[in-house]
């Protein structure tokens with residue numbers, strides 16, 4: 437899928453999302469949160485893309501922007517070539533198939549679905565499982581008879597291991613385990629016949645033993661329903677598990693930016709971006725124990741605030757490899773070796789002036805940190 441053919445299903449073009457945040461302690465004015473900055477990403481039919489990064493790096497905001505739930509402050513999101521915000525209308529409240537032929541927003545909405553970390557909160561507690569699963573079929577396949585609908589729902593419940601289906605169909609969400617609720621949420625999304633499902637930390641709340649099972653199920657159902665997944669996780673090991681089997685890609689985010697994207701093979705076994713190496717170090721299942729490195733490969737544990745991202749490469753304040761040029765210039769996400777993987781780091785370019793740049797002036801860095809009051813937060817806060 438790294439060199440996919442055909443038009444992208446979804447194309448994020450230079451997408452930024454900024455939020456205005458009131459200042460604390462009654463201070464006048466607001467700060468701008470750079471939740472997502474200048475991200476471009478194409479997602480194809482039957483694609484699987486996993487976004488990974490530490491808490492607050494913008495994964496959810498980017499995912500919601502991809503499915504049209506969050507409006508970008510800059511850039512465009514195209515669904516099969518149509519700008520989804522033009523289809524949605526300027527106030528985001530109405531749908532239309534305009535004179536200019538813009539695609540119907542309702543069609544886009546159905547095509548881009550989401551499952552959450554907590555399925556309990558997205559399943560209506562007053563509806564039985566059968567009613568919950570009937571609703572999308574009644575809406576999108578109104579010609580289907582009641583008997584066929586029931587057969588379809590029972591068939592899927594059995595397929596995901598909820599047997600006897602008749603018993604489960606009559607239950608209410610609170611009568612299911614977390615894993616069962618998540619399977620129902622997945623089936624409900626799939627019954628909308630979507631092109632893409634945003635799975636935002638969809639397996640994080642499950643017991644470790646159930647996570648692999650849920651990922652297998654997602655992949656099996658992907659084949660049946662012909663859908664793509666945008667999978668959000670803070671866990672690189674889960675992202676690898678899912679993308680490896682699906683021939684997908686892992687995208688690494690740092691402070692609102694996509695800093696590296698490639699196949700799981702490229703990201704796990706040959707990472708180019710220093711931040712990807714930090715994530716690998718922090719993932720006990722993937723850490724290279726033979727390296728004997730017992731401390732994280734970073735200069736500083738402090739993660740800068742998204743209201744005040746560092747100049748140049750945003751990772752330079754923590755990067756062990758940073759040089760002076762990294763404090764001034766922002767590296768573009770680039771395919772440096774023509775193998776499809778893109779990295780936003782000067783070190784991936786053997787001809788970049790980085791290699792002649794001076795080492796970082798530690799004294800100046802310290803002064804800058806002091807001057808800014810070291811406003812960031814430490815990893816794990």
Ligand SMILES: Nc1ncnc2c1ncn2[C@@H]1O[C@H](COP(=O)(O)OP(=O)(O)OP(=O)(O)O)[C@@H](O)[C@H]1O
Nearest residue numbers: 455457469471490491492493494495496497498742
């Ligand atoms: N509606 C909002 N208003 C203001 N700031 C927001 C809003 N939504 C998100 N943010 C901020 O944007 C940044 C990115 O948040 P986001 O939830 O996208 O990150 P994330 O990587 O998904 O984090 P997590 O893994 O903790 O869910 C954070 O600093 C967050 O506080």
